Amino acid sequence: xxxxxxxxxxxxxxxxxxxxxxxxTGDAASATGVRKDLIGQVADAEQKFLAxxxxxxxxxxxxxxxxxxxxxSEVFMHMVGANYMLPGMAGVKRKPDVAISRDMETKVVDKxxxxxxxxxxxxxxxxxxxxxxxxQMDTAADFFGTKSTNRAVLVLIxxxxxxxxxxxxxxxxxxxIIPPWSRATSGGDR
Numbered sequence: 001x002x003x004x005x006x007x008x009x010x011x012x013x014x015x016x017x018x019x020x021x022x023x024x025t026g027d028a029a030s031a032t033g034v035r036k037d038l039i040g041q042v043a044d045a046e047q048k049f050l051a052x053x054x055x056x057x058x059x060x061x062x063x064x065x066x067x068x069x070x071x072x073s074e075v076f077m078h079m080v081g082a083n084y085m086l087p088g089m090a091g092v093k094r095k096p097d098v099a100i101s102r103d104m105e106t107k108v109v110d111k112x113x114x115x116x117x118x119x120x121x122x123x124x125x126x127x128x129x130x131x132x133x134x135x136q137m138d139t140a141a142d143f144f145g146t147k148s149t150n151r152a153v154l155v156l157i158x159x160x161x162x163x164x165x166x167x168x169x170x171x172x173x174x175x176x177i178i179p180p181w182s183r184a185t186s187g188g189d190r
Contacts, residue, residue, distance in 0.1 A: 031130055034151070038158045039129050045161035046122035049079060051180040052168050053118055058111040060175050070105070072171050076114050077105040079164055083121035086157050087128035089141050090150040094124065129154055 031039050053076055061073040070078060084100050094100075101107075108114060137151040169179055 035129060035132075035134075035154070038154050039126050041158040042122065042126055042129065042161055045158070045165050046119075046126075048165055048179065048181060049076070049118060049122070049161070049168065050115065052165075052172050052177070053111075053115045055177050055180050056111075056172060056175070057177075060177075061109055061111055061114065063171070063175060065171065065174060070167075071109075072168070072175075073109045073111075073114050074105045075164055075168055075171065076118050077108050079161065080108075080114075080117045080121040081105065082160055082164075083125040083157075086153060086160065087125060087131075089143055089148075090128070090132050090153040091136065091139070091141075092128040092131050094128075098124070125157060129157065 056072055062071050064071040064074075081100050081104060084094050084098055088094065108117065132150050132154065137149065137154075139150050141148045141150050141153050143153060143156070172179060
């Protein structure tokens with residue numbers, strides 16, 4: 001678990017950029033305060049993940065920068081797993097029809113299936129962030145054996161998404177793919 005100063009810094013960074021991110025999502029419409037900002041950050045990561053997943057050619061889904069490092073599809077599927085698993089640490093139950101497994105990162109490699117699972121997982125995650133009641137934000141949470149709070153888990157969900165978004169951007173660029181939003185916002189490559 002990141003140290004408290006790192007979490008506070010991450011939260012400050014999230015709040016700074018929240019106006020842009022919350023403008024991109026209607027999912028946070030019923031949320032307020034920090035929860036709205038965090039959902040906005042997750043929605044921003046979702047939009048960019050899906051754009052990259054669509055832009056990356058199917059034949060590059062097995063590409064990895066080096067042996068022992070996650071492939072393109074493994075990074076996307078890692079996000080799927082995390083999006084379904086992490087909210088559980090804050091007490092949010094996933095639907096019984098959603099099955100995740102330890103080996104899904106390496107077993108699910110079909111582009112269409114990966115994109116659809118990624119899309120569904122972000123829908124679940126944003127709703128899960130709404131489902132943690134305000135009066136339970138300070139409730140203790142077990143984060144892989146470290147004492148935490150439900151609020152810290154929600155912060156981690158957002159920061160984790162952006163961590164792997166950065167990884168996916170690097171993978172795309174290493175394969176000659178310009179992130180679609182870079183072309184759209186600058187009229188070229190940024």
